[in-house]
Amino acid sequence: xxxxxxxxxxxxxxxxxxxxxxxxxxxxxxxxxxxxxxxxxxxxxxxxxxxxxxxxxxxxxxxxxxxxxxxxxxxxxxxxxxxxxxxxxxxxxxxxxxxxxxxxxxxxxxxxxxxxxxxxxxxxxxxxxxxxxxxxxxxxxxxxxxxxxxxxxxxxxxxxxxxxxxxxxxxxxxxxxxxxxxxxxxxxxxxxxxxxxxxxxxxxxxxxxxxxxxxxxxxxxxxxxxxxxxxxxxxxxxxxxxxxxxxxxxxxxxxxxxxxxxxxxxxxxxxxxxxxxxxxxxxxxxxxxxxxxxxxxxxxxxxxxxxxxxxxxxxxxxxxxxxxxxxxxxxxxxxxxxxxxxxxxxxxxxxxxxxxxxxxxxxxxxxxxxxxxxxxxxxxxxxxxxxxxxxxxxxxxxxxxxxxx
Amino acid sequence: xxxxxxxxxxxxxxxxxxxxxxxxxxxxxxxxxxxxxxxxxxxxxxxxxxxxxxxxxxxxxxxxxxxxxxxxxxxxxxxxxxxxxxxxxxxxxxxxxxxxxxxxxxxxxxxxxxxxxxxxxxxxxxxxxxxxxxxxxxxxxxxxxxxxxxxxxxxxxxxxxxxxxxxxxxxxxxxxxxxxxxxxxxxxxxxxxxxxxxxxxxxxxxxxxxxxxxxxxxxxxxxxxxxxxxxxxxxxx
Numbered sequence: 001x002x003x004x005x006x007x008x009x010x011x012x013x014x015x016x017x018x019x020x021x022x023x024x025x026x027x028x029x030x031x032x033x034x035x036x037x038x039x040x041x042x043x044x045x046x047x048x049x050x051x052x053x054x055x056x057x058x059x060x061x062x063x064x065x066x067x068x069x070x071x072x073x074x075x076x077x078x079x080x081x082x083x084x085x086x087x088x089x090x091x092x093x094x095x096x097x098x099x100x101x102x103x104x105x106x107x108x109x110x111x112x113x114x115x116x117x118x119x120x121x122x123x124x125x126x127x128x129x130x131x132x133x134x135x136x137x138x139x140x141x142x143x144x145x146x147x148x149x150x151x152x153x154x155x156x157x158x159x160x161x162x163x164x165x166x167x168x169x170x171x172x173x174x175x176x177x178x179x180x181x182x183x184x185x186x187x188x189x190x191x192x193x194x195x196x197x198x199x200x201x202x203x204x205x206x207x208x209x210x211x212x213x214x215x216x217x218x219x220x221x222x223x224x225x226x227x228x229x230x231x232x233x234x235x236x237x238x239x240x241x242x243x244x245x246x247x248x249x250x251x252x253x254x255x256x257x258x259x260x261x262x263x264x265x266x267x268x269x270x271x272x273x274x275x276x277x278x279x280x281x282x283x284x285x286x287x288x289x290x291x292x293x294x295x296x297x298x299x300x301x302x303x304x305x306x307x308x309x310x311x312x313x314x315x316x317x318x319x320x321x322x323x324x325x326x327x328x329x330x331x332x333x334x335x336x337x338x339x340x341x342x343x344x345x346x347x348x349x350x351x352x353x354x355x356x357x358x359x360x361x362x363x364x365x366x367x368x369x370x371x372x373x374x375x376x377x378x379x380x381x382x383x384x385x386x387x388x389x390x391x392x393x394x395x396x397x398x399x400x401x402x403x404x405x
Numbered sequence: 406x407x408x409x410x411x412x413x414x415x416x417x418x419x420x421x422x423x424x425x426x427x428x429x430x431x432x433x434x435x436x437x438x439x440x441x442x443x444x445x446x447x448x449x450x451x452x453x454x455x456x457x458x459x460x461x462x463x464x465x466x467x468x469x470x471x472x473x474x475x476x477x478x479x480x481x482x483x484x485x486x487x488x489x490x491x492x493x494x495x496x497x498x499x500x501x502x503x504x505x506x507x508x509x510x511x512x513x514x515x516x517x518x519x520x521x522x523x524x525x526x527x528x529x530x531x532x533x534x535x536x537x538x539x540x541x542x543x544x545x546x547x548x549x550x551x552x553x554x555x556x557x558x559x560x561x562x563x564x565x566x567x568x569x570x571x572x573x574x575x576x577x578x579x580x581x582x583x584x585x586x587x588x589x590x591x592x593x594x595x596x597x598x599x600x601x602x603x604x605x606x607x608x609x610x611x612x613x614x615x616x617x618x619x620x621x622x623x624x625x626x627x628x629x630x631x632x633x634x635x636x637x638x639x640x641x642x
Contacts, residue, residue, distance in 0.1 A: 005517050005518075005520070008517075009517060012506070012510070016505040016506065017505075311501070312503055314501070315501045315502075315503060315514075316514070316518075317486065317489075318460075318462070318489060318495050318501070319489065319490060319495070319514055319515040319518065319562065320486050320487065320489045320490020320491070320515055320518040320519065320566075321486060321490075321518050322482070322483045322486040322487075322518075323482060323483070323486075324483075325486075325518060398462050399457055399462050399463060402497070402501065
């Protein structure tokens, strides 16, 4: 009852001086708004980086043939023949930490369609490559198991190649020639854009790896194997199991070096994530400081307000307010201002991050936890910075306060 | 008649650095229920200090103060706040109303500190405002009221919790004489019709004439205490 009354008294006191209450709140509004918006930008950047990395494939491993050293002699390119497509098949068959594996062969080729030609990257891959790289088909189909078995002369082409050779025409069922071998276009890949290094990922044609081996490169080995672990967490486990399996399959004696290397992207992921984290902390702390400044603003105004309202405090005491009633009133005023400011700030923060998302195309992400934290923190700012002025008000001597001009 | 106020051997000494300034030097007084007392004296006579002690705003250096038979001079600050709220109504020279706050809300203020329900509070405030003749100006803020009207609001505020006594400190000091006598008439009416005990501080002799008893202070002591046989009656109010 008494609490409710104090709350009402405080609200009335604030309502009597709306402009000042608003200006006082402004510090908190801006502070909280900045916290929300800044953290949203930071989180958005983090999420973008995360998704970009997972598009790169944080759970993707690449197995390359290594250059083995035997007795101080670097065996060099001879060892490049060690990796076979059967290794890839064995991995998917035997290792539970691995979801997909695909051999990859690559070579720069000149492709011709009608009277147009274009130099591009030809890749020989297995059907699993679609899942490993998470690369969808825009029209037609991806390569399938039957293409592998028959070393079919079919191809799936990237957006850039399609544009260069076919313009705006539908490339499906057209024929392109690579090294004078006609390939039927069975699928068109969706655009993936550039890599982080400025390489155009869409400038490629994909053919069955068997076709690449037999018809284009005339080799029996594979240049590399790409693997997708079942999750990012399983990457180290997968790496271990692959090493074991390949050593076994390649009959490498104990104590000898591997004739292959397993690489993963988690180092890159780690670096990028920590950069994003630093940025988020930086933005958050700048915003936190502005919230603190807002709190000091509240304290300032509350102190002025206590002095200015000395007479009011005297009157209240004369008609029966106890010290703690006065204290509670000023505390509630401070908290109400801080919390209202916090509420408006949250709306402002969410609003501005939405605006940034819509107009500036920034990937912002408002996390509910930061909204809750910002709100609680602004309330705490009110209590913390309201306490001293409130205490000061409550200890005034009623006689002096009544006489105050 | 029962005692409302009894003070015995009341001393108050202020310290100003090393110098001790005596403000009250052993006051002994009894005020009965229903009395209308004027406390007079020049400035520095100790009358304000006396009123502050009676109003539970200040603590005596020594001596006892009984309010309705209860020794209150040594109670805690919170207990004093409760006494000021329930048993004493203050009327000041400068009105001391909350600005930007309606007459009604000003009168409701003391009731906000003792847990009246909203409806009851509103009714009671309207009732006392009507009693002082401001039933038509409930929603006016102090700056839209004349001095006399503001003092009436203050009197309504003092009455609202049905106190044992009203302490009025120079209530006409900021008013012209016509308005002043209206206010004094109101006090008289409250005293005779409602039986409210009123203690009035003034330094004007003609204001003191409205009271039934006049006590004169000088140098921290009472030099005269007499009943007023020819009470000035304000007829028009």
